[in-house]
Amino acid sequence: MTKNVLFEIGLEEVPARFLRSAMDQLKEKTVKWLETSRISFGTVTAYATPRRLAVLINDVADRQSDMSEEVKGPSRKIALDDSGNWSKAALGFARSQGVEPDSFTFKELGGVEYIYVTKNSVGVATADLLSEGLLGILTSMTFPKNMRWGSHEFKFVRPIKWIAALHGTDVINMEITDVKAGNVTRGHRFLGSEAVIPEASAYVDILRQQHVIVDVEEREEMIVSQIHALADEKGWNIAVKEDLLEEVLFLVEIPTVLHGSFDPAFLEIPQDVLITSMREHQRYFPVLDAEGQLLPYFVTVRSGDSRSLDVIAKGNEKVLRARLSDAKFFYQEDQKLQIKDALSKLESIVFHEELGTIGDKVRRIRRIADNLAAKLSLTAEASDDVSRTADICKFDLVTQMVYEFPELQGVMGEDYARKAGEKESVAKAVFEHYQPRSASDAVPASLVGSVVSIADKMDTIAGCFSIGIIPTGSQDPYALRRQAQGIVQIILEHQLPLSLSEVFDTALAVHEDVRGLKRSEKEIRKDLIDFFGLRVKKLLSEDLKYDVVDAVISSGFDHVVSVVSRGHALMSEIQSNVDFKTTVESFNRVSNLAAKAGKIAVNPELFAQPQESALYEAWLSVRDEYLNAVQNSEGEKALKLLGQLKDPITGFFDHVMVMAEDEAVKANRLALLSGIENDLKSFAEFTKLVW
CATH class of the missing domain: 3.30.70 (Alpha-Beta Plaits)
Structure with missing residues (x-):
């Protein structure tokens, strides 16, 4: 029952x-x-x-349910004394289980006999x-x-x-x-x-x-269906943001959707400001036209029925009018602030007590960004844009609008920079340098924004690591994981020929020059490598098998574009080529014996078998092109070139005794395998692949 x-x-x-x-x-x-x-x-x-x-x-x-449980006790050797009586260990086990020793049985496990007791429990x-x-x-x-x-x-x-x-x-x-x-x-x-x-x-x-819809899914369906019905009736595009929908869902017990309007004059304020004010402060859904432009309407959800909705709408309109009036005032006042005056105010805002003010941070960003621009060989114009963007990237932090709506940092910076006469590329990059703000956010679209974004994020990470602030467990107050992931995403998205080591070295050199390093550079670099290695591994794991990830990561991840290219090429080959397993097995035979090699150069004059020469010549014929392919992140090409070594390797092992009696011949053969192994490792540790 x-x-x-x-x-x-x-x-x-x-x-x-x-x-x-x-x-x-x-x-x-x-x-x-x-x-x-x-x-x-x-x-x-x-x-x-x-x-x-x-x-x-x-x-x-x-x-x-009734329970019958078999519990293992001491071994027979321990349970019985020399006279065949129960030992103290056996008697203690009996007491702990609430049974008499007479109920013991013996069973063999792994060649050893143990005492067991069966406990029966009747369900309550x-x-x-x-x-x-x-x-x-x-x-x-x-x-x-x-x-x-x-x-x-x-x-x-x-x-x-x-x-x-x-x-x-x-x-x-x-x-x-x-x-x-x-x-x-x-x-x-x-x-x-x-x-x-x-x-x-x-x-x-x-x-x-009693007017309570307690089922969360039903409540959500009611909200969404009412919003869709209103959108169809009015011909609106109601922007339903998932996190706002989630919040509204748990603010109401019985949902009724209603709409209101606001003075179209407020549309002179940037759209993002109005939408942020409606969403963050009032929990309203904004209304857009077919082109995505904001209309002077809003949609909200009432915890109640449909009675007196006109009165409720008017009350919401009154509150929103006050909010938007504040936003309009802040916006107008902010435009009276000159960028140079805003930058001077950054000198009084502490970024971190050991890392200085925001003004100090901006100067570090500028130096890091300029160095990265030089490493990327940007044009003179782009380099100038990087410098100017870095100089002003944080100026909007002292504006009233960002003080009221912190989530608008960058958004207001772009708008105010444009209105102050900055170049369009610079204004856009001021916004972009905060990207990606989250895992789902886009990376900067421009190269200028990308360089400044990397510089900003790396300055924060290097600074925090240098004073011992390293994320552990769930603790990451400065969002360093997200910022590191952002750097990796930007390098990959724009295929930047920039190694992580170059980024680390640039940031650490700037920090050491301007304030010194609290920890040794060697320790910081090691922590940075481990930290970014996890970010690269996470990125690869989204699309690749764990063993493929381990194989390519083990060959180095300093060049993000290269490791991703190698990983995808390897995964594709495994999935599409049924004979690839035998190719990998031949590579692994090379690796196993190469471990025994000394540090000597290959001497072709010591080759005693034609298969030795064939393997050596095959290796040399692809080596330069292969290494260039790896260097240029051409994973598929590099793997295809490696594949040409399969038959020569097989022929070598079929006809050549590597461990020859002649020590010189043996050492030369091992040196040949060692040289090939070193090149194989520049692509992946093939021994880590699991079949």
């Missing part, structure tokens, strides 16, 4: 950003407890609204376990921030106001912080009321009657 179980935790309003993870956590902990408790069950569904977390478990067995009624189990689930939950209330020591995300806990129709006897579980839930704060839940499975319908 089975019953359904409901567990609802009623709360004061929980921040929307906590609810998704809390809901998932409640479900995971519930499933884990059921499995650990040996209670069979059907589906488990978690629910969440701003005022509740709940889980509904269907088809819960009325009892635990589920009803007797639920109270303690559900309380354990509740008290074990964790949140980014917790609260205490009243005189209670217990902490939770928000004060607990009620608990509904049912096993079928029976109330589960449990209590916490003076709140006793019952069969009563609470509906919408204004539209609903308290309601009795007659049976656990009635939970969703009971709350629906």
Whole structure:
């Protein structure tokens, strides 16, 4: 016989950003407890609204399953003394398992006999376990921030106001912080009321009657469908950003979409400013035309029904008007600020107490960027643009608009730079140097923006590593992982002939020159190599098998474009060429014997077999072109050239005894294999491939 179980935790309003993870956590902990408790069950569904977390478990067995467990004890040698009596170790094992020694049996494992005991446990009624189990689930939950209330020591995300806990129709006897579980839930704060839940499975319908859509997926579908219906009715393109939709989803208990308007005069402000103000401050969805231009309308979601929507819309319009008026004022005031005056203000903003001010950082960025531009042999015009972009890339940090909306840094810099008469390429690069801001963001489109972006990110990373700030575990307060990943993405996207070592050396040289290094350069470089190696490995792992990644990474990842080219070429060859395994096997035979070679040059005059000469000549015929292909990140070409060595290698091993009695001949043959092995390793460590 089975019953359904409901567990609802009623709360004061929980921040929307906590609810998704809390809901998932409640479900995971519930499933884990059921499995650990040996209670069979059907589906488990978690629910969440701003005022509740709940889980509904269907088809819960009325009892635990019986358990028969075999436990291994000491070996026979330890369990019995010289007289054949049970030793202290055996008797201690019996006590620990709650059995008598008479119940011991012997079984052989790995050629050794051990004592075993079988423990049988009869399942307990589920009803007797639920109270303690559900309380354990509740008290074990964790949140980014917790609260205490009243005189209670217990902490939770928000004060607990009620608990509904049912096993079928029976109330589960449990209590916490003076709140006793019952069969009563609470509906919408204004539209609903308290309601009795007659049976656990009635939970969703009971709350629906009280104007609460407790199912998160259903609530999201309601929001999205209403937005689409409004867009079709008005002919609008309503920009639904996923993170905003997620937030709104957990701000409402029953969603009703409505729209309002604002004065078209505000459209004189840059579109990004208006959209940011609507999204970040008001949780509004912006409305765009077919060309992606902002229209003077907004869409929002009410936690309630459709009554008096016109009144609600007017209230939202009034609030938005005040917000946009502030934005307009900031925008107009910012344009009175000269770029040179803004730059002087950066001298008073501390970037880090050991790394100086933002002004200091800008000067380092300029020097790093200029050096990188020289290494990339940029044109004189592009180099000048890099210098100017680096000089002014942070000036918008002191503007009122960025102070109010930090996420607009770069956006406002581009707009203000353009209005101040800067070159279009420079203004655009001021925005681009922050890219990529996230894993899903684009890299800078221009070379100028790319160089300054690398310089900015590498300055931060090198500076932090130099003073011992290195990400560990989940701790990464300066987002160094994201910035390192951004550098790798930029180099790859633009196929820059720039090695990571060059980037490291440039940044470290600048830091050492202007402020000195707190740690040794050798230590910092090692940490940087390890750190960026993980970023490159992560990038490769998105498309390639783990063994392919290991093989090419082991041959070096200093040149990002090259290692990616080699990785994809190797993966493609493995997938498309059924005979490639035999090619790799021939390479691995070379590697295995090359390890025994000394440091001598190959002497063709010592070749005693024609197959030696054939392999040597085949190697020399492809060597220069192959190494150039590797150097130029032409992975497919390089691998194809290596493939030409397969038959000569096979012929060599079929007819030549490498470990000859003549030491000179043996050493020469090993030297030949060692030379080939060194070149093979410049492409990949083929021995790491798994078949």
